[in-house]
Amino acid sequence: MKNEMTVTFSSVSENESFARVTVAAFVSKLDPTMDELTEIKTVVSEAVTNCIIHAYNNEPHHEVTITCALIDEQVELIIKDNGIGIDDIDEARQPLYTSKPELERSGMGFTIIENFMDTVEVISNPEQGTTVHMTKQLTNAKTMCSS
Numbered sequence: 549m550k551n552e553m554t555v556t557f558s559s560v561s562e563n564e565s566f567a568r569v570t571v572a573a574f575v576s577k578l579d580p581t582m583d584e585l586t587e588i589k590t591v592v593s594e595a596v597t598n599c600i601i602h603a604y605n606n607e608p609h610h611e612v613t614i615t616c617a618l619i620d621e622q623v624e625l626i627i628k629d630n631g632i633g634i635d636d637i638d639e640a641r642q643p644l645y646t647s648k649p650e651l652e653r654s655g656m657g658f659t660i661i662e663n664f665m666d667t668v669e670v671i672s673n674p675e676q677g678t679t680v681h682m683t684k685q686l687t688n689a690k691t692m693c694s695s
Contacts, residue, residue, distance in 0.1 A: 549619075549620070550617055551577070551618045552615065552617040552618070553574050553615070554616075555570055555613070555614050556612070556614075558608055558612075559599060559600045559603075559604045559606075559612050560600070560608045561597070561606070563600075564596045564600065565593075567592050567596045567612070567614055568589045568592045570614075571588060571592045571616050571625070572585055572588065572592075575588055575616065575618065575623055578618055578623070578686055579688070581687060581688065584686055584687065587664035587684070588625075588684065590664060591625065591661050591664050592625070594657040594658075595627040595682075597657065598657050598658075598680075599627065599629035599678070600612065602631070602634075603629040603631025603632055603633070603678060604631045604632075605631075611629075611630070612627065613626075613627070613628045613629075614628075621686045622686070623683065623686065624682070625665075625681075625683075626682075627682075628678070630676070631677050632675060633673050633674040633675055633676055633677055633678055634670070634672035634674075634678055637670050640670075641662070661680070664684070665682040665683065666682075666683050667681075667682060667683045668682050669682075
């Protein structure tokens with residue numbers, strides 16, 4: 549069985565916590581472990597922050613869209629922006645790389661995402677935005693039919 553939600557919100561940093569909590573509440577239907585839930589919330593936080601800081605340069609008049617699907621015991625997350633895009637995805641995925649060194653960013657966003665999720669696909673085109681598609685298999689999840 550598949551259950552899905554999509555939420556779109558303004559690209560302001562205050563909405564990062566809203567996104568994290570919204571996805572966590574939706575995923576909690578599967579009864580993930582605390583570690584799994586913390587990892588998912590961290591991934592959402594990292595990806596949304598990337599959209600706001602890097603794609604939109606902290607300009608609040610843009611939108612970030614999150615789609616979260618629960619498919620049996622798997623969580624599928626898609627986080628999308630229509631910002632400046634990423635010129636070199638391989639470089640952006642390197643630990644400690646940041647496009648905003650003047651902001652003292654750690655450059656660990658994609659590294660954290662890759663460590664916490666089972667699959668991570670990044671699709672980006674300059675001036676057309678970025679989509680990060682991720683999946684995570686939960687270890688002891690309840691199937692949605694059983695609750």
